[in-house]
Amino acid sequence: MLEAGKLLVGGSRNPDETLKKPEYLDLKFGNRHGLVTGATGTGKTVTLQVLAEGFSAAGVPVFCSDIKGDLSGIAAVGEPKDFLLKRAEAIQFAEYDNAAFPTIFWDLYGEKGHRVRSTVAEMGPLLLARLMDATDAQEGVLNIAFKIADEGGLPLLDLKDLQALLNYMGEHASEISSRFGFVSKASVGSLQRGLLVLEQQGAEHFFGEPALKITDIMRTTTDGRGMVSILAADRLMMNPRLYATFLLWLLSELFEELPEVGDPEKPRLVFFFDEAHLFFSEAPKVLLERVEQVVRLIRSKGVGLYFITQNPLDVPETVLAQLGNRVQHALRAYTPREQKAVKTAAETFRANPEFKTEEAITLLGTGEALVSTLEGKGAPSMVERALIRPPSGRIGPLTDDERRRLIAASPVAGQYDIDIDRESAFEILMARAEKAAQAEIPKRAEVEVPADEQEASEKSGSAAGRWTLPGFGDAVDEALGKAPPKKRGEGAGRSGYQRETVIEAAMKSAARSVASSVANQIGRALVRGILGSLKR
Structure with missing residues (x-):
C-alpha cells in the first residue's frame, strides 16, 4: 500500500464504509x-x-x-x-x-x-518589542540600543546586557538624542520595567549562551x-x-x-x-x-x-x-x-x-x-x-x-546544559566606567567630610553619603575590590573629620543613582556593579 516518495495519511471510504483509496x-x-x-x-x-x-x-x-x-x-x-x-x-x-x-x-x-x-542580539528589536509589548516609541528606543551596541562593540547576549545598555542610554539621553533622535528617559524606564517583567515570567532562561544551532x-x-x-x-x-x-x-x-x-x-x-x-x-x-x-x-x-x-x-x-x-x-x-x-x-x-x-x-x-x-x-x-x-x-x-x-542518550547531550557567561555589554560598560573614573580623577585625591555631615548625608542619601539599604554599600565596595568602609569615627583625626577618597565618593554616588531607579525591586535583588544591572 505504501508508495515511494509519498507519506500515507489515511484511507478514504465509500458510503458503504469500504476503502475507496489511500490518501x-x-x-x-x-x-x-x-x-x-x-x-x-x-x-x-x-x-x-x-x-x-x-x-x-x-x-x-x-x-x-x-x-x-x-x-x-x-x-x-x-x-x-x-x-x-x-x-x-x-x-x-x-x-x-x-x-x-x-x-x-x-x-x-x-x-x-x-x-x-537565543541571544538578545539574535532575537532583534522587532521580536523583542513584540515580547515586551512595547509601544512605537519604546520600539524606536530598542532600535537605537541595538545600533549603539553594533557601533560600540557591545555584544548583547542576555537580559543584563540590555539592562546595562539601557542604563547607559538613560544617563546619556541628551547626547544620544542629538545623534539618533529623541530618546526619552520615560521610554527607557518603561523598557527597564518591561525587562523586569520578562525576568519574572522566566524569559531570562531563554536569553544567553550557548545559543541553539539550527543544524x-x-x-x-x-x-x-x-x-x-x-x-x-x-x-x-x-x-x-x-x-x-x-x-x-x-x-x-x-x-x-x-x-x-x-x-x-x-x-x-x-x-x-x-x-x-x-x-x-x-x-x-x-x-x-x-x-x-x-x-x-x-x-x-x-x-x-x-x-x-x-x-x-x-x-x-x-x-x-x-x-x-x-x-x-x-x-x-x-x-x-x-x-x-x-x-x-x-x-x-x-x-x-x-x-x-x-x-x-x-x-x-x-x-x-x-x-x-x-x-x-x-x-x-x-x-x-x-x-x-x-x-x-x-x-x-x-x-x-x-x-x-x-x-x-541524546546526540546533543552536554552541549546546551551548562550556561556560558562570556564578556559582553554588561562587563564592557562596567569596565569602561571604571576606567573613565580613574582617568578623570587623581587616584589618591582625597576629600574631607565632617563626621556629623557624613552621618546626616547617610540618612538623607545625598551625594556625600551612602544608600541607606543595609549592606548595599558593602556590596558595591566588594564588587570594586575595595575593603568594607571603616566604621564612623574609626581612624578619624583630631578634628573629627572622616577621610574619603573622591573615587569612593564617585562610585558610591553612581551606585545610589542605580539603586534609586530600581528601588521597588531592591528587596529581592543583588547589586551586580556600578551600572546597577539586576539579575535574579
Missing part, C-alpha cells in the same frame, strides 16, 4: 505547507504524530511543539491495541507496525529537555531517518507571548540562514506549530507582514510549515492561502462564529460532488478527517472523507524516567 501526501509538495484544524478531542494530536512519523521515516527532520506532553510518545514503541489494529485493517494498511522514532527533547527551562537559548534540529540518524525535535511547551504555554515569539524567532533564523534550494524531492525540515492562533492574535501589523513574508518565501529554502489550530479563522487569509495540504477534523457549529468557521473551512477545499463538504465537517467522528493534498503539478486534490492511519509510536506521554534516559 497520500506527496513528499515533493511537503514544503508547500499545511494546516490541521478541528475542535478539541477530534484527533489533531494523533494526526500531527502520524505526519511527524511519516516525515521522519522518509529522512526528513521534524520540529514540533508539545503542548500537553502527549506527543512525547513518538519516542516509544506503540502498543498493538485493538482499535488501532481495526483502523489499520479498515484502510488496508498491511504494513502497519509499532516502532519508536529518534527524538531529541528541548525545553526553554531545561526541565524536560535540553536548554534552548542541531536538522539531524538525521545513521539509518537515514529524520530526528524528531520536540519542544516541551506545557510550562511555556503559561506565557503565550514568549511561546509565540520564540517560535517566530526560530522561523526567522531558518529563513535567514538556510540557502535557497528551490523545490527538492523532499523537505529539508518540517515544522509543526501547535496552538497556531497564538502567532497571530494581537500581533502588530509589521510583525504579521513579517510572518506572511517568511511563510511565502521559506518554501524555497526547503522548509515546510504546518499549523495546528482549532479554527481555520485563527489564521490570516494571506497565510491561509499559502497552505496547500489540508487535514480538517470535526468542527462544531453551535454559535455564529463556529458556523462561519465551518463555512470558511468548507470553501477552502476543492469540492467533491459525492458529499456536501460543509455538512460533512460537522459529522466527522474521532479519527476521521477531510483530507486534501497537492498532487500532479501542484493542484489540490478533491477533498475526501478519510480515516486517519494509526500511529506507530505510543499514543500518550512518556514517563519521567523514559524521558530522562532519552535526554541522557
Whole structure:
C-alpha cells in the first residue's frame, strides 16, 4: 500500500464504509505547507504524530511543539491495541507496525529537555518589542540600543546586557538624542520595567549562551531517518507571548540562514506549530507582514510549515492561502462564529460532488478527517472523507524516567546544559566606567567630610553619603575590590573629620543613582556593579 516518495495519511471510504483509496501526501509538495484544524478531542494530536512519523521515516527532520506532553510518545514503541489494529485493517494498511522514532527533547527551562537559548542580539528589536509589548516609541528606543551596541562593540547576549545598555542610554539621553533622535528617559524606564517583567515570567532562561544551532534540529540518524525535535511547551504555554515569539524567532533564523534550494524531492525540515492562533492574535501589523513574508518565501529554502489550530479563522487569509495540504477534523457549529468557521473551512477545499463538504465537517467522528493534498503539478486534490492511519509510536506521554534516559542518550547531550557567561555589554560598560573614573580623577585625591555631615548625608542619601539599604554599600565596595568602609569615627583625626577618597565618593554616588531607579525591586535583588544591572 505504501508508495515511494509519498507519506500515507489515511484511507478514504465509500458510503458503504469500504476503502475507496489511500490518501497520500506527496513528499515533493511537503514544503508547500499545511494546516490541521478541528475542535478539541477530534484527533489533531494523533494526526500531527502520524505526519511527524511519516516525515521522519522518509529522512526528513521534524520540529514540533508539545503542548500537553502527549506527543512525547513518538519516542516509544506503540502498543498493538485493538482499535488501532481495526483502523489499520479498515484502510488496508498491511504494513502497519509499532516502532519508536529518534527524538531529541528541548525545553526553554531545561526541565524536560535540553536548554534552548537565543541571544538578545539574535532575537532583534522587532521580536523583542513584540515580547515586551512595547509601544512605537519604546520600539524606536530598542532600535537605537541595538545600533549603539553594533557601533560600540557591545555584544548583547542576555537580559543584563540590555539592562546595562539601557542604563547607559538613560544617563546619556541628551547626547544620544542629538545623534539618533529623541530618546526619552520615560521610554527607557518603561523598557527597564518591561525587562523586569520578562525576568519574572522566566524569559531570562531563554536569553544567553550557548545559543541553539539550527543544524542541531536538522539531524538525521545513521539509518537515514529524520530526528524528531520536540519542544516541551506545557510550562511555556503559561506565557503565550514568549511561546509565540520564540517560535517566530526560530522561523526567522531558518529563513535567514538556510540557502535557497528551490523545490527538492523532499523537505529539508518540517515544522509543526501547535496552538497556531497564538502567532497571530494581537500581533502588530509589521510583525504579521513579517510572518506572511517568511511563510511565502521559506518554501524555497526547503522548509515546510504546518499549523495546528482549532479554527481555520485563527489564521490570516494571506497565510491561509499559502497552505496547500489540508487535514480538517470535526468542527462544531453551535454559535455564529463556529458556523462561519465551518463555512470558511468548507470553501477552502476543492469540492467533491459525492458529499456536501460543509455538512460533512460537522459529522466527522474521532479519527476521521477531510483530507486534501497537492498532487500532479501542484493542484489540490478533491477533498475526501478519510480515516486517519494509526500511529506507530505510543499514543500518550512518556514517563519521567523514559524521558530522562532519552535526554541522557541524546546526540546533543552536554552541549546546551551548562550556561556560558562570556564578556559582553554588561562587563564592557562596567569596565569602561571604571576606567573613565580613574582617568578623570587623581587616584589618591582625597576629600574631607565632617563626621556629623557624613552621618546626616547617610540618612538623607545625598551625594556625600551612602544608600541607606543595609549592606548595599558593602556590596558595591566588594564588587570594586575595595575593603568594607571603616566604621564612623574609626581612624578619624583630631578634628573629627572622616577621610574619603573622591573615587569612593564617585562610585558610591553612581551606585545610589542605580539603586534609586530600581528601588521597588531592591528587596529581592543583588547589586551586580556600578551600572546597577539586576539579575535574579
